[in-house]
Amino acid sequence: xxxxxxxxxxxxxxxxxxxxxxxxxxxxxxxxxxxxxxxxxxxxxxxxxxxxxxxxxxxxxxxxxxxxxxxxxxxxxxxxxxxxxxxxxxxxxxxxxxxxxxxxxxxxxxxxxxxxxxxxxxxxxxxxxxxxxxxxxxxxxxxxxxxxxxxxxxxxxxxxxxxxxxxxxxxxxxxxxxxxxxxxxxxxxxxxxxxxxxxxxxxxxxxxxxxxxxxxxxxxxxxxxxxxxxxxxxxxxxxxxxxxxxxxxxxxxxxxxxxxxxxxxxxxxxxxxxxxxxxxxxxxxxxxxxxxxxxxxxxxxxxxxxxxxxxxxxxxxxxxxxxxxxxxxxxxxxxxxxxxxxxxxxxxxxxxxxxxxxxxxxxxxxxxxxxxxxxxxxxxxxxxxxxxxxxxxxxxxxxxxxxxxxxxxxxxxxxxxxxxxxxxxxxxxxxxxxxxxxxxxx
Amino acid sequence: xxxxxxxxxxxxxxxxxxxxxxxxxxxxxxxxxxxxxxxxxxxxxxxxxxxxxxxxxxxxxxxxxxxxxxxxxxxxxxxxxxxxxxxxxxxxxxxxxxxxxxxxxxxxxxxxxxxxxxxxxxxxxxxxxxxxxxxxxxxxxxxxxxxxxxxxxxxxxxxxxxxxxxxxxxxxxxxxxxxxxxxxxxxxxxxxxxxxxxxxxxxxxxxxxxxxxxxxxxxxxxxxxxxxxxxxxxxxxxxxxxxxxxxxxxxxxxxxxxxxxxxxxxxxxxxxxxxxxxxxxxxxxxxxxxxxxxxxxxxxxxxxxxxxxxxxxxxxxxxxxxxxxxxxxxxxxxxxxxxxxxxxxxxxxxxxxxxxxxxxxxxxxxxxxxxxxxxxxxxxxxxxxxxxxxxxxxxxxxxxxxxxxxxxxxxxxxxxxxxxxxxxxxxxxxxxxxxxxxxxxx
Numbered sequence: 037x038x039x040x041x042x043x044x045x046x047x048x049x050x051x052x053x054x055x056x057x058x059x060x061x062x063x064x065x066x067x068x069x070x071x072x073x074x075x076x077x078x079x080x081x082x083x084x085x086x087x088x089x090x091x092x093x094x095x096x097x098x099x100x101x102x103x104x105x106x107x108x109x110x111x112x113x114x115x116x117x118x119x120x121x122x123x124x125x126x127x128x129x130x131x132x133x134x135x136x137x138x139x140x141x142x143x144x145x146x147x148x149x150x151x152x153x154x155x156x157x158x159x160x161x162x163x164x165x166x167x168x169x170x171x172x173x174x175x176x177x178x179x180x181x182x183x184x185x186x187x188x189x190x191x192x193x194x195x196x197x198x199x200x201x202x203x204x205x206x207x208x209x210x211x212x213x214x215x216x217x218x219x220x221x222x223x224x225x226x227x228x229x230x231x232x233x234x235x236x237x238x239x240x241x242x243x244x245x246x247x248x249x250x251x252x253x254x255x256x257x258x259x260x261x262x263x264x265x266x267x268x269x270x271x272x273x274x275x276x277x278x279x280x281x282x283x284x285x286x287x288x289x290x291x292x293x294x295x296x297x298x299x300x301x302x303x304x305x306x307x308x309x310x311x312x313x314x315x316x317x318x319x320x321x322x323x324x325x326x327x328x329x330x331x332x333x334x335x336x337x338x339x340x341x342x343x344x345x346x347x348x349x350x351x352x353x354x355x356x357x358x359x360x361x362x363x364x365x366x367x368x369x370x371x372x373x374x375x376x377x378x379x380x381x382x383x384x385x386x387x388x389x390x391x392x393x394x395x396x397x398x399x400x401x402x403x404x405x406x407x408x409x410x411x412x413x414x415x416x417x418x419x420x421x422x423x424x425x426x427x428x429x430x431x432x433x434x435x436x437x438x439x440x441x442x443x444x445x446x447x448x449x450x451x452x453x454x455x456x457x458x459x460x461x462x463x464x465x466x467x468x469x470x471x472x473x474x475x476x477x478x
Numbered sequence: 479x480x481x482x483x484x485x486x487x488x489x490x491x492x493x494x495x496x497x498x499x500x501x502x503x504x505x506x507x508x509x510x511x512x513x514x515x516x517x518x519x520x521x522x523x524x525x526x527x528x529x530x531x532x533x534x535x536x537x538x539x540x541x542x543x544x545x546x547x548x549x550x551x552x553x554x555x556x557x558x559x560x561x562x563x564x565x566x567x568x569x570x571x572x573x574x575x576x577x578x579x580x581x582x583x584x585x586x587x588x589x590x591x592x593x594x595x596x597x598x599x600x601x602x603x604x605x606x607x608x609x610x611x612x613x614x615x616x617x618x619x620x621x622x623x624x625x626x627x628x629x630x631x632x633x634x635x636x637x638x639x640x641x642x643x644x645x646x647x648x649x650x651x652x653x654x655x656x657x658x659x660x661x662x663x664x665x666x667x668x669x670x671x672x673x674x675x676x677x678x679x680x681x682x683x684x685x686x687x688x689x690x691x692x693x694x695x696x697x698x699x700x701x702x703x704x705x706x707x708x709x710x711x712x713x714x715x716x717x718x719x720x721x722x723x724x725x726x727x728x729x730x731x732x733x734x735x736x737x738x739x740x741x742x743x744x745x746x747x748x749x750x751x752x753x754x755x756x757x758x759x760x761x762x763x764x765x766x767x768x769x770x771x772x773x774x775x776x777x778x779x780x781x782x783x784x785x786x787x788x789x790x791x792x793x794x795x796x797x798x799x800x801x802x803x804x805x806x807x808x809x810x811x812x813x814x815x816x817x818x819x820x821x822x823x824x825x826x827x828x829x830x831x832x833x834x835x836x837x838x839x840x841x842x843x844x845x846x847x848x849x850x851x852x853x854x855x856x857x858x859x860x861x862x863x864x865x866x867x868x869x870x871x872x873x874x875x876x877x878x879x880x881x882x883x884x885x886x887x888x889x890x891x892x893x894x895x896x897x898x899x900x901x902x903x904x905x906x907x908x909x910x911x912x913x914x915x916x917x918x919x920x
Binding site: 037038040057059060075076077110111112114140141142144147148161162163166167172176182183186190193195197198200202204215216219223225232235238239240242247248249251253255264266276280410411431432435436437439440441442450469471473476477478 | 608
């Protein structure tokens with residue numbers, strides 16, 4: 037490895053010899069002295085070099101001075117030199133006097149994106165867009181958030197699964213299914229790990245989790261939809277109702293937000309102007325029907341024929357939860373069976389409602405959870421009730437024919453959580469490489 | 479949640495009231511007493527109930543006795559009763575006297591698989607196959623192994639990525655590419671995160687990792703190939719050569735194996751008869767050409783026209799490493815350019831060799847790693863040299879046109895590591911749901 041010191045670690049070092057590596061952020065090529073601002077994954081640093089007297093004959097300075105003058109913005113360089121603490125230096129009170137300079141990867145002179153480029157243009161050049169400190173921070177936060185969730189799961193004896201993304205049939209609606217040429221036949225891309233994470237319950241795994249891709253052939257262009265997204269899933273046995281799933285879900289989010297705040301809270305405040313709140317438990321819970329009434333009382337009647345919410349309704353009920361409970365999260369519970377899939381368990385004694393919930397965070401839905409119907413006869417009836425052919429679902433219903441515990445779980449969109457956590461306008465900002473109907477590149 | 483005690487925790491509890499939940503493994507329905515062996519995710523337990531005197535009129539015992547008699551193997555039940563320590567009980571010296579019994583998910587009477595069922599039959603009924611304790615252990619080991627790797631990465635300041643699996647073109651060979659109907663056009667399934675994990679280097683991320691699915695339309699039916707597999711990937715900036723990648727790779731494997739041995743060593747010995755070895759570092763390194771000579775000297779001439787190894791050659795060199803260095807791992811290094819992709823960096827001064835390696839574990843290749851070519855002009859030449867059209871690769875070559883550090887990384891097949899760690903005959907045993915040319919179900 038190049039023996040380099042991360043820029044963030046320089047301040048604590050004594051003056052003396054040091055090597056730093058990163059990319060060129062700005063150059064001030066003055067007559068008497070040359071300045072370069074170097075950035076690496078940890079911060080930025082002023083490099084300095086007094087320009088030697090020009091050669092009397094050629095009028096040129098020495099090789100290093102020439103090579104600094106020839107630097108292009110964005111080039112990756114490695115510099116050895118002398119670290120010096122000097123409180124007059126605005127950038128962190130330190131600078132490095134250039135001794136040797138090695139241009140490892142020279143950049144073309146024209147940066148194709150600028151501060152004010154559209155999101156679409158920025159996505160075309162995502163690898164440059166990601167150099168912005170706030171963009172890199174998004175993925176450091178993602179790393180910390182996921183690791184906190186997984187650590188919670190591992191400490192609570194969950195098993196990590198990698199369910200297959202190649203399927204013989206749909207896992208959700210047939211409408212948004214990607215079809216694949218699969219040797220002599222067809223396969224489909226998994227829309228969610230739903231069936232396979234449930235399969236772990238009759239397998240006796242008890243508690244499982246998965247963070248992996250899911251695919252929807254969804255032609256919409258909203259700020260919160262993608263054709264490929266990272267789904268955070270958990271499924272647990274021996275629950276009494278969806279309440280047990282919500283409890284798990286809350287605890288995970290608290291673990292995730294606490295870890296992010298502890299590690300990145302100051303940076304989030306500096307770069308996004310947000311003071312992160314670790315949510316308190318229990319999160320507020322409002323039955324969907326009641327939520328719609330609350331929203332109506334606030335003057336917004338959800339313009340839908342069915343029992344569901346719409347995005348404005350979600351914003352309204354979220355605002356209500358914030359005003360009433362001071363909480364950024366709210367569980368909407370007991371969705372009508374008519375707007376839930378056949379595998380959500382219905383209320384005992386009220387077929388019209390399900391043991392299910394959506395989780396709303398800062399105005400937008402981030403997750404759906406439910407207790408699953410594990411009784412084979414009821415499951416078949418519910419499938420028929422939805423106009424589905426139970427024979428087509430046989431491979432799935434089989435999972436429950438040889439014994440199964442009660443169970444439930446949730447699926448949550450990772451990029452949505454990050455978007456809403458950081459008050460960003462679109463999941464395009466919180467997805468490493470966004471995929472939509474018009475976007476497969478880079 | 480059902481307030482249940484995990485079976486593994488019963489031994490430490492005092493005698494008294496307890497609830498246990500799991501599935502029925504065996505039933506001994508005797509005249510005087512009824513026995514049930516119950517299994518949950520943590521172990522198995524004897525349940526017992528003296529049969530009450532039969533009713534004088536009907537000749538039947540009471541309801542609970544009837545319901546025990548009617549139990550089918552595999553049914554999930556919840557039992558409340560009295561825990562009693564009794565060293566005469568062979569199964570752990572404890573039993574639970576049944577007080578109440580709740581059949582939560584009744585199983586069909588005929589188990590479609592048996593101890594001696596073929597692997598193919600077992601995969602048809604994978605959710606039942608996974609109830610075998612050694613199968614569940616595989617996925618507990620997977621969980622521990624992955625978490626140890628991720629913890630290493632997080633502690634070393636790596637960023638976790640989720641690269642897209644939907645691509646506009648091939649990431650490796652065009653031969654094994656799955657094609658998808660993508661709205662009005664076509665998309666392809668990612669064969670590896672290669673291009674996108676490299677993209678993080680010019681993005682200035684420094685060090686990244688990903689564990690996610692990769693897809694190969696590979697028609698082969700060997701014990702080590704699948705059409706979908708979980709790929710463990712890392713990529714780091716500022717390396718001097720592939721040696722830096724191998725060092726990282728070794729440290730990760732040591733962390734993973736140490737964690738697995740600490741947590742599951744005793745169970746692995748009990749269920750698989752294997753004493754797990756945590757590998758020592760450095761792993762042996764043998765240049766490929768030398769390895770082929772060693773194998774030839776052992777009497778096996780690799781029957782290939784090109785410079786590559788074959789599976790028998792891998793077994794032979796692995797046996798050599800075991801005999802000579804007492805090591806289960808061996809790096810084969812410096813592969814010929816002719817058998818490596820265009821993006822592997824070639825030796826300075828010897829175009830014929832690359833800064834690359836394969837890692838062999840217990841006789842089988844589990845990983846390929848390399849330093850990448852980051853110099854645009856050389857990269858284009860190497861692509862041409864491979865008969866590729868650099869224009870088709872433009873979106874990828876663009877990553878390096880605006881500045882890039884030196885970098886490299888590896889990709890490793892998770893199921894292969896587990897298969898070879900546990901001396902299992904096929905990755906079908908170490909994949910949650912195997913996918914092959916003939917298998918998309920369940």
